[in-house]
Amino acid sequence: MAVTGASTFLGKRLVGLLEEDPAVRRIVVLDVKGSSAAGPKTVYYEVDLTQPGVESRLSEILHAENVDTLAHLAFAASPTQATAWAHELESVGTMNVLAACRRKPIRKLVVSSTVLVYGPHPDNPNFISEKRATRGLHGSDFVADKLDVEAQVQRFAAEAPACCVSVLRFATILGPTVDNYVARWLSRRLVPTVMGHDPLVQLAHEADAAAALKLAVDRDAPGVFNIASRGVVPVSALVKLAGRIALPIPYRMYRQLAGLFWVAQLSEAPPSFVAALRYLCVVDGSEAAKRLGFRPRYSTQDAVLDFEGALRVREARLLHEGA
């Protein structure tokens, strides 16, 4: 069992769960830094997916460790200013990982993705199934890279039919310990929203996300799966549940401001993401329930409330009392 991107949020949780799983003998961590969740079963190889020539190193490691299952999780959870680096890591990194998997055939590949590949569009149905075309988010490099990764993975699945390839499209992950652009957006005292629009939002509770990832590793279910917690919440209720105050801004003004703030590095997401506050991007998780056996234990509301609880604790600085 090997994990790339073991220092990402999902990577750490997966390594932790694998450490506890008696069926897993050895965990090979391939990342630029070791996973803090690492235990006695974990071996760490320093692998930088953005470096040229990483493919031969990867296939050497896969050979030497005789890896049969690979979880490829080396993806940015939030949009970044360093789009060139993100492209190298996600798009080119995936190319290298997949090439290494062709060189040393593996039994199983699990790749994490995001529901943003469907994108928030005005003509989305309320629940998007896996069959729907992935249209992405216009003007977003972050989503374009994810789309490119998925295209590469589909090609790989066709080229290596013996390998069981599962792609998990996660809804925005939120919970007590997660740190991504939505968590940062929701941590603001005044949370900017689009005036007059109140689309439904769906989240994946971090525990649900981790459980789904573990299930995908454990069970051989090839294909693409939407992963989300139960239920939806309108943006306005999301902000209220998080104990914040919404700051509605007219759409066009918000786009302009978001552009300025992004350039000034004062905001957590580029202006293209404003569309997500206007139109819904909610997925149908029934395929994961049916074929992966994943049934979310939490709801979108739980995810916000758990996030809010942790946020309060962080803000009250109670954490430092016993330190």
Next chain:
Amino acid sequence: MTERGARARPGARAKTKAGESRTRAKAAVRTTGAAVPKAAPRARARSRGAVAEQVVEEAASSPSAEPPAEAAVLLEEVANAVSSPAAELLAQGLDEELFSGAGHAISAQSGFAAVDDFGLSPATHARMQPVLDWLYTKYFRVQVAGIENIPADGPVLLVCNHGGALPWDGLMLATAVAREHAARRSLRWLVEDFAFHAPFLGAMLNRIGAVRACPENATRLLAEGHALAVFPEGIQGIGKTYKDRYRLQRFGRGGHVKLALRLGVPLIPVGIAGSDDTYPLLYKVRAFSKSLGLPFIPVTPTFPMLGPVGLAPLPSRFHIEIGAPLEGLSELTPAAADDTLVVHDVNDRVRRAVAQLLERALAARGAHVYR
């Protein structure tokens, strides 16, 4: 807040014992008394015990759910996983109960949710109810006939004529079913994109039961057993000028018929008199309308002359005729949904039935449209 803070002390990690957390929560309330909101911590602590039991039950009943032991493991991993000092401390205090926190307790126990899957908010609906009642009884003075044709439960598809620049007909039909039907059924209705994404209006319509019109949504709503109203004329129906009022347009491409056949859902024709008089459309301006996201810019006696005030509908009287379910559908198999001719035939029959009902509704309403 305080109880979570108390739990964040190093070494204070409980595994699954709800009782322990209860005492700790109480202790936290005692020590920091003044700053604590009084009811919340106690309520949370109480519900936690129940939640812990429920989680165990859930795990026992559904094989796919993560067993509790695994959840505890996960939490330990969460503790290992975070990097900032604050988050590390937070994670040390994390246990299973924080994950199944207040939100889980509330939603699991009382079925509380802000909105249902399609965005209907019972709270907003209840808040709007007096307004809807006033519109229904005083403003549009709605009369309904044949409400008993809607079954008391199970999925059903209401096929209606459409009119007026804004979808008041769907709102009034839903209000009629909620008020007059013996089972007080909640009716969902489909609205066009331009209304659904119109600022303020779309969000409000969604909170009180409207759903964006598309086959996927209709299928899912019917599969969940809802009563659903569709307006197959769509934009064509809304965009009739005043001289063409109540002239039935084409009924889409029969998507609603295919849906009903595929799911074996009864089709109920509905004629609504009144909607076409809410905005007597004199002229449609097509220029610039695309950039505003509208199918056209309506020119009525009041709009755009009076500005936003002109968006208020004229107080036309409504009469709704609900027909008997279309006969002969039960003989058709779901496979008939793929037969273009059958779909055309059924669609024609529905359209004729709606036209008849509309005639009847117009006659029943009489000559006094606004009075």
